[in-house]
Amino acid sequence: MTLKRSTFVAVSAAAVLSLAGTGVASAAPALPAGSSLPTVEQLSSQVPRVELPNEAYDLADQFGVQLPEFLARPGVSNAELNRVSTDVTAATAAHLRKQGHKDDTNAQKIAQEWANQAKDGKVKFEGNAGDGTTHLNEGSGNVYKLTLQEAKDRLAWLQRDVPVQKSPNAKPFGVASATDGEFVYLAEYFFN
Secondary structure, X not given: OHHHHHHHHHHHHHHHXXXXXXXXXHHOOOOOXXXXXXXXXXXXXOOOOOOOOHHHHHHHHHOOOOOOHHHOOOOOOHHHHHHHHHHHHHHHHHHHHHOOOEEOHHXXXXXXHHHHHHHOOOOOEEOOEEOOOOOOOOEEEEEEEEOHHHHHHHHHHXXXXXXXXXXXXXXXXXXXXXXXOOOEEEEEEEEO
């Protein structure tokens, strides 16, 4: 009985494997002569859009990975982006005031100029921080390129109820922002 059972199992396995191989081979479409497999771009246009967590897009940006079209970052509501931009600008200014820095309308104008330069693609970023291209002899600061989620995270950090350390070197400052439909460009400028 043992011989018959093992023979049956072996024959069954061989039959299944041969049929599976035949089924797979016959299921593959034959390409017409002179044609090639479709490209990723051609396939991307036929695949439904997939949304990944924001962290996945941020990592792709960080490591310079270009995602296929069907994985493109979902559009951001301009109204939400503008609201968060306004809120993070106000919270940043309030935080700098708590540190002892003083509002300055000229510094604020320069910060707005820097934010607009970033929005227009004129600022070179290292990671998510860069410098404006004007008024560098008069002062210093940064422009931050923030996704909507990064701007929300920064806003939450700024709105924490914790003591703020006073700066021993308080300066006149300005804060401003601009958006391009995808990023918030937050500029901080301090006169020397």
